[in-house]
Amino acid sequence: MFRNAQQLMLFSTAVVLFVTACLYGQQLIKTMTDALNNTTQFTVEMEGRMNTTLRTTEPKRYSGAEVLHTVRQMTGTSITVEVDGQAHLVDPLINRKKTIPVQLNGSYRPEFIRDEWGGLMRIQFWKEASVH
Template sequence: MSQNTQQLMLFCTVVVLFVTACLYGQQNVRVLSDALNHLLQTTTDMEGRLNTTLRISEPIRYSGAEVLHTVRQMTGTTVSVQVDGIAYVIDPLVNRRGTIPVQLAASYRPEFIRSGTGELLKIAFWKEASTP
C-alpha cells in the first residue's frame, strides 16, 4: 500500500472513533438528564413529606489523640489551631518532642471559625468536663 492510502485509512479510523465517542457521550448525557428529571419529579411528588434540616443531631466530639493529630496536620497551613484558648503550632519535622497539654482520653468539643466566604480560619478545641 502506498503511504497516502495508509494515511487516508488512519484518518478515516480516527474520524469514526471520534464520532463514536461523541455519540456515546451524548447518550450518557441523555441518561443522566433523564435520571435527574426522574429524581426531581419523585421529590416533587413527595409533597412535603421530605424533611431537611441544617443541624446535626448529635454534637461532634474529638478525643485527645484526635486533637493532637489535628494540630500536627494543620501546622504549615493558614488555619490556626487552639486548645483551651491557647494557640499551638508544632512542626513534627523541626521539633519531634513538641507537646501539647491534652489528655488523650478526654473529650474535646471542636469549634470551627470561618470567614464570610466559608474559608476555614481557625479550629478551637475546648475540653469538656468529665462526669464521674
C-alpha cells in the same frame, strides 16, 4: 472454495474485533488508573485545606489523640488551632517531641471558625468536664 473464503473472512473479522476489544479495554484501564492517581495526588495536596459544607445535627466530640493529630496536620497552613484558648504550633519536622497539654482520653468539643465565604480560619478545641 467460496464457502472456505467466506469462513476465513468471518474468522479474520472475529479475531480483529477481539484484539480491538482487548486493546480498548487495556486503554480504558490505563485511563481510569491515571484518573485515580491524579485524584489521589490532588487530595493529598489539599490535605487540611478543604472546605466542607456538611452540617451535623449533633456536635461531634474529639478525643485528645484526635486533637493532637489535628494540630500536627494543620501545622504549616494558615489555619490556627487553639486548645482551651491557647494557640499551638507543633511542627513535627522540626521538633518531633514537642507536644501540647491535652488529655489523650479527654473529650474535646470543636468549634470551626469560618469567614463569610465559608473558608476555615481557625479551629478551637474546648475540654469538656468529665462526669466520673
